Amino acid sequence: MLDTSFIMEIVQVFTYLFVFALGAILLGIFIFFVIDKFQTKHAIRHNYPVIGRFRYWFEEMGIFFRQYFFAMDREELPFNRAVRSWIYRAAKNIDNTTAFGSTRDLRQPGTILFANCPYPTLGVDAAEVTAVTIGQNCENPYITTSLFNISGMSYGAISKPAVLALSNGARMAGCWMNTGEGGLSDYHLQGGADIVFQIGTAKFGVRDEHGSLSVDKLKSIAQHSQIKMFEIKLSQGAKPGKGGILPGIKVTQEIANIRGIKVGHDSISPNRHVEVTDEDTLLDMINFVRDSTGKPTGIKAVIGAYGWIDSLCKTIKKRGIDSAPDFITIDSADGGSGAAPMSLIDYMGLPLRESLPLVVNILHKHKHKLNDRIKIIASGKMVTPADVAWALCTGADFITSARGFMFSLGCIQALQCNKNTCPTGITTHNKKLQSGLDATLKAVRVKNYINNMVTEVGVIAHSCGVHEPRQLQRFHARMVVDNGNSLPLDEIYNFNKS
Ligand SMILES: Cc1cc2nc3c(=O)[nH]c(=O)nc-3n(C[C@H](O)[C@H](O)[C@H](O)COP(=O)(O)O)c2cc1C
Numbered sequence: 001m002l003d004t005s006f007i008m009e010i011v012q013v014f015t016y017l018f019v020f021a022l023g024a025i026l027l028g029i030f031i032f033f034v035i036d037k038f039q040t041k042h043a044i045r046h047n048y049p050v051i052g053r054f055r056y057w058f059e060e061m062g063i064f065f066r067q068y069f070f071a072m073d074r075e076e077l078p079f080n081r082a083v084r085s086w087i088y089r090a091a092k093n094i095d096n097t098t099a100f101g102s103t104r105d106l107r108q109p110g111t112i113l114f115a116n117c118p119y120p121t122l123g124v125d126a127a128e129v130t131a132v133t134i135g136q137n138c139e140n141p142y143i144t145t146s147l148f149n150i151s152g153m154s155y156g157a158i159s160k161p162a163v164l165a166l167s168n169g170a171r172m173a174g175c176w177m178n179t180g181e182g183g184l185s186d187y188h189l190q191g192g193a194d195i196v197f198q199i200g201t202a203k204f205g206v207r208d209e210h211g212s213l214s215v216d217k218l219k220s221i222a223q224h225s226q227i228k229m230f231e232i233k234l235s236q237g238a239k240p241g242k243g244g245i246l247p248g249i250k251v252t253q254e255i256a257n258i259r260g261i262k263v264g265h266d267s268i269s270p271n272r273h274v275e276v277t278d279e280d281t282l283l284d285m286i287n288f289v290r291d292s293t294g295k296p297t298g299i300k301a302v303i304g305a306y307g308w309i310d311s312l313c314k315t316i317k318k319r320g321i322d323s324a325p326d327f328i329t330i331d332s333a334d335g336g337s338g339a340a341p342m343s344l345i346d347y348m349g350l351p352l353r354e355s356l357p358l359v360v361n362i363l364h365k366h367k368h369k370l371n372d373r374i375k376i377i378a379s380g381k382m383v384t385p386a387d388v389a390w391a392l393c394t395g396a397d398f399i400t401s402a403r404g405f406m407f408s409l410g411c412i413q414a415l416q417c418n419k420n421t422c423p424t425g426i427t428t429h430n431k432k433l434q435s436g437l438d439a440t441l442k443a444v445r446v447k448n449y450i451n452n453m454v455t456e457v458g459v460i461a462h463s464c465g466v467h468e469p470r471q472l473q474r475f476h477a478r479m480v481v482d483n484g485n486s487l488p489l490d491e492i493y494n495f496n497k498s
Pocket residue numbers: 151152153154157158179180181182198233235236237244300331332334335336337338379380381382383400401402403404417427
């Protein structure tokens with residue numbers, strides 16, 4: 001028999017708890033009401049005490065609700081769901097076919113289409129991607145077949161497991177990884193991939209006590225056989241004219257040691273290399289790095305006022321073709337960043353769509369094989385096979401991506417790279433958040449993403465009737481100009497690339 005007095009006691013306890021909880025809630029609401037009413041900092045909270053607070057919460061949660069429930073597949077920026085899904089599936093190496101029909105509006109001006117050939121290339125006739133030599137006149141030229149590579153993201157902007165996963169994945173797929181401007185860490189080397197060492201404007205990892213380039217440090221970095229090239233960063237797409245920014249919250253002891261800066265303090269690089277003021281001093285720096293290291297040396301820049309490219313070509317011709325940079329990485333105005341001011345991220349520089357054909361045309365215009373001597377690396381939202389194929393048609397020799405690889409690591413576009421709160425552990429040094437990022441598993445995803453990318457660029461190339469992606473020409477791609485009609489790229493950009 002159940003003791004009724006025991007049941008009554010339990011009911012009584014629950015009643016007390018309920019009354020207590022209700023009282024606490026009402027007291028809390030009253031306290032918040034008083035706080036809100038008597039503060040004058042936030043008008044909404046003053047005019048609508050307590051309820052006004054929900055606005056901030058909804059604003060924060062709205063990002064997630066929109067992404068999961070309301071945004072259409074092709075709507076979001078910087079990367080829509082259709083694009084992200086392709087990358088996630090490629091990285092997981094699962095079926096990447098779609099059904100029923102395209103959800104892409106093929107009549108929008110600017111849309112890229114490829115011109116299929118009536119006689120596509122058969123599988124048996126498909127060829128391997130040809131190797132390209134960068135820095136043919138260098139002591140140690142770099143020869144690689146890799147089309148699609150990992151763009152600069154410093155250790156600091158991204159985490160240790162992210163660097164490890166990228167460097168291992170790059171080695172497995174045979175592509176290169178750029179260090180970004182934060183210097184070389186052990187994690188870059190541990191993966192065993194080919195590495196491009198980036199020299200940012202603060203010269204982290206290769207500066208002397210006065211902040212100038214140190215020959216000894218350059219030489220010691222070049223000693224690593226994995227370091228294949230040096231890239232002098234003039235600017236990056238998200239913030240042309242502004243140096244790198246690493247918020248103090250992300251400057252750990254280890255990162256401070258690698259960069260030679262103070263723990264917990266914002267790391268702000270100068271807006272340009274102090275010694276580079278014109279084309280001549282730029283070539284001086286390129287040649288200094290190349291002579292000191294014996295390895296191919298190039299530059300990374302966003303194109304804005306493009307007259308300097310023309311002027312650079314003239315200066316190269318005056319000084320001799322050997323003085324030329326071995327490559328130019330052209331970054332798009334809509335490139336990504338760990339942290340950048342909105343006025344630059346949204347407004348500064350030319351998008352790759354405009355700058356890539358422009359630079360390729362200028363190099364072609366200046367004969368003396370400048371277009372052959374200087375390799376072009378295209379970067380900026382080149383994350384799907386169609387993007388990469390367009391860049392190859394337009395005249396790029398190589399393509400690099402940063403955010404494409406972040407997605408392959410599991411990035412959910414939470415837009416928190418500058419806050420040390422990245423929920424996927426990619427751009428945070430918070431160990432708890434990093435614990436979800438398994439570097440071994442994600443390295444395989446990086447490898448899959450690269451392999452599937454190259455395979456599917458091949459699919460486009462074969463459909464256009466060529467044997468391999470490097471044979472793609474401008475006339476193989478078309479752009480919708482108006483009324484849904486398209487023109488071939490060689491007509492839009494004036495001439496074919498070769
Ligand atoms: C988290 C993060 C960190 C970056 N750090 C660097 C850097 O150190 N140096 C650099 O030149 N570019 C840096 N970038 C820019 C990328 O290298 C790349 O040029 C740009 O994001 C465009 O490529 P994407 O559209 O594939 O991301 C960074 C980008 C991201 C997202």
